[in-house]
Amino acid sequence: MEQKVIDEGRKKKLDQLFEAFAVTSEGLYVYLCDMKYNYSRWSKEAVEFFDMPGEYMYEAGYIWEHRIHKDDREAYRQSLDALFSGKDTKYDVQYRVMDRTGEYVACTSRGVVLKDTEGNPEYFAGSIKNHGLQSHIDMVTGLRNQYGFFEDLKTIMDKKSKSIVLLCGISKFAEVNETNGYDYGNRVLQMFATLLRYSVGNAGSVYRMDGTKFAVISKVMTEAQLEMTYKAMQTKLRGDFYIDGKRQNLILNAGSLVVDNFEVSDKTIYSCLSYAYHESKNRHQGDFVEFHNELNDDNRRALERINVIRDSVLDGCRGFFLCYQPIVNAQTEKLVGMEALIRWRNETYGMVPPDSFIPILEQDMLFPELGKWILRQAMSDGVLFLNKYPNFRMNINLSYAQLEKSDFADIVIKLLNETGFPPENLCLEITERCRLLNLDDLRDLMLRLRDLGIKFALDDFGTGFSSLSILKALPVDVVKIDRAFVKDIEIDVKDQMTVKHVSELASVYGSDVCAEGIETKGMRDYLRQFSVNSLQGYLYSKPITFDDLLQSDIV
Ligand code: C2E
Ligand code: MG
Ligand code: MG
Numbered sequence: 001m002e003q004k005v006i007d008e009g010r011k012k013k014l015d016q017l018f019e020a021f022a023v024t025s026e027g028l029y030v031y032l033c034d035m036k037y038n039y040s041r042w043s044k045e046a047v048e049f050f051d052m053p054g055e056y057m058y059e060a061g062y063i064w065e066h067r068i069h070k071d072d073r074e075a076y077r078q079s080l081d082a083l084f085s086g087k088d089t090k091y092d093v094q095y096r097v098m099d100r101t102g103e104y105v106a107c108t109s110r111g112v113v114l115k116d117t118e119g120n121p122e123y124f125a126g127s128i129k130n131h132g133l134q135s136h137i138d139m140v141t142g143l144r145n146q147y148g149f150f151e152d153l154k155t156i157m158d159k160k161s162k163s164i165v166l167l168c169g170i171s172k173f174a175e176v177n178e179t180n181g182y183d184y185g186n187r188v189l190q191m192f193a194t195l196l197r198y199s200v201g202n203a204g205s206v207y208r209m210d211g212t213k214f215a216v217i218s219k220v221m222t223e224a225q226l227e228m229t230y231k232a233m234q235t236k237l238r239g240d241f242y243i244d245g246k247r248q249n250l251i252l253n254a255g256s257l258v259v260d261n262f263e264v265s266d267k268t269i270y271s272c273l274s275y276a277y278h279e280s281k282n283r284h285q286g287d288f289v290e291f292h293n294e295l296n297d298d299n300r301r302a303l304e305r306i307n308v309i310r311d312s313v314l315d316g317c318r319g320f321f322l323c324y325q326p327i328v329n330a331q332t333e334k335l336v337g338m339e340a341l342i343r344w345r346n347e348t349y350g351m352v353p354p355d356s357f358i359p360i361l362e363q364d365m366l367f368p369e370l371g372k373w374i375l376r377q378a379m380s381d382g383v384l385f386l387n388k389y390p391n392f393r394m395n396i397n398l399s400y401a402q403l404e405k406s407d408f409a410d411i412v413i414k415l416l417n418e419t420g421f422p423p424e425n426l427c428l429e430i431t432e433r434c435r436l437l438n439l440d441d442l443r444d445l446m447l448r449l450r451d452l453g454i455k456f457a458l459d460d461f462g463t464g465f466s467s468l469s470i471l472k473a474l475p476v477d478v479v480k481i482d483r484a485f486v487k488d489i490e491i492d493v494k495d496q497m498t499v500k501h502v503s504e505l506a507s508v509y510g511s512d513v514c515a516e517g518i519e520t521k522g523m524r525d526y527l528r529q530f531s532v533n534s535l536q537g538y539l540y541s542k543p544i545t546f547d548d549l550l551q552s553d554i555v
Pocket of ligand 2: 339397429459
């Protein structure tokens with residue numbers, strides 16, 4: 001089709017509109033297209049940066065498309081088609097574009113179509129944000145990476161624009177890589193990225209986070225829409241997803257969070273989002289999980305409270321303190337040890353129990369910092385206690401977030417030296433959630449620390465999916481039977497059988513048994529008939545501060 005040449009009058013109008021538009025788009029490249037002539041004016045900065053033919057161009061869309069990375073062209077075309085066909089009124093797409101030096105930079109482009117009085121498209125006006133060079137782009141999928149995600153998250157928080165964020169990811173991806181090779185795995189990720197981008201369309205931005213996780217930020221979607229989009233993807237990935245002509249099943253997980261509180265940090269948002277994601281993965285078989293930012297007992301929203309608690313970690317773990325709960329010998333009821341249990345307190349919020357913050361902070365990069373504080377504090381308190389009771393054992397709870405750090409053993413050894421606490425008196429409690437770690441590595445770590453005399457307990461036994469396989473895989477000195485099996489022990493035959501068999505099983509593996517949550521003498525008496533070595537619970541004492549413990553008669 002022959003190109004119609006634009007007349008001076010139309011060109012002048014284009015310039016006027018362009019100048020007006022450019023003023024409002026500081027820091028962005030701007031383009032304006034007179035669609036009747038397919039004639040555009042582009043910002044000078046864009047022309048220079050991308051080496052375009054000039055500020056004024058016919059068929060700029062065509063020229064531009066050839067600078068876009070080939071893997072991103074499809075998404076670009078689809079978005080434009082949706083706009084010009086009237087399906088969408090706004091256009092919002094991200095892609096990689098080649099700059100004048102031949103390098104790709106990530107860009108987000110947004111635009112609108114302006115119609116004439118008859119309702120026909122007359123102008124296409126838009127802006128392009130240049131996110132810069134490779135460092136913000138994931139090389140496998142071409143999506144912006146976590147730097148891009150945090151950059152955009154910060155922007156929406158600064159502008160206080162209510163948004164919704166999604167974190168979704170693929171489970172068991174190692175198997176995909178192992179069975180089909182790494183290149184195949186990369187193609188799966190690329191195809192998944194394309195599907196996600198296509199599913200979200202113009203309604204939001206898509207990012208590749210670490211590993212097989214992806215994120216979405218949307219200012220226009222509701223939670224219900226996002227959930228529907230996610231479910232449609234899940235359905236596709238369960239049966240209708242082909243790579244190299246081969247059907248590939250993928251299992252997805254997703255957590256979401258509405259960002260409408262702008263007083264908290266982006267890191268807090270991300271920890272809460274990761275928490276929702278892990279809940280989806282570990283407890284809800286991949287169902288869409290929303291982070292509930294509900295009011296707590298202290299009448300504050302969960303997000304604000306976590307933000308303050310998170311800040312306290314950064315502030316040298318201010319506000320945290322440990323309580324101790326005695327553990328007694330099942331027969332003699334003499335003290336054999338105690339468990340350190342963390343709490344947090346400040347003036348506004350009062351005392352906050354660990355279940356309200358540990359599961360969320362575990363998702364946070366700074367958790368190991370808090371973990372170190374707990375170890376140090378419990379060991380230094382323990383040293384003072386040793387004078388009075390040389391044989392007691394100090395139980396300290398660990399989170400998998402601490403154990404996955406490669407320097408964990410070194411930290412424990414350093415703290416033992418620093419505080420003078422003897423390793424033989426230390427017992428580290430791990431939970432079944434450790435199955436998320438590489439069990440061979442964890443086993444090696446445990447063996448190394450056990451060589452020094454440190455004991456390991458498997459906490460909350462029976463509550464998770466795979467307590468038994470953990471017991472088989474890891475060298476465990478003590479199995480702690482969860483309160484859930486103990487609380488109705490006097491009346492519930494199934495619990496009675498469970499405790500009986502678990503305690504027998506533990507001895508097969510050479511482990512002692514501790515029963516948690518003993519509240520009455522009746523429970524104690526009932527448990528004594530099984531091979532349970534130690535007891536812990538309110539019958540003996542609730543968790544109390546160190547000073548109170550020193551003065552209590554149980555000691
Ligand atoms: P856990 O390690 O299984 O600790 C036992 C929990 O049961 C404690 O709750 C304790 O107060 C409670 N408990 C003990 N005896 C009884 C009883 O007779 N009846 C009832 N109803 N409850 C009893 P707490 O202190 O709220 O801690 C909850 C969980 O938070 C802990 O469960 C542990 O998983 C986690 N946690 C606590 N401190 C730490 C810590 O320093 N680090 C880590 N990573 N997790 C911690
Ligand atoms: Mg424990
Ligand atoms: Mg427990």
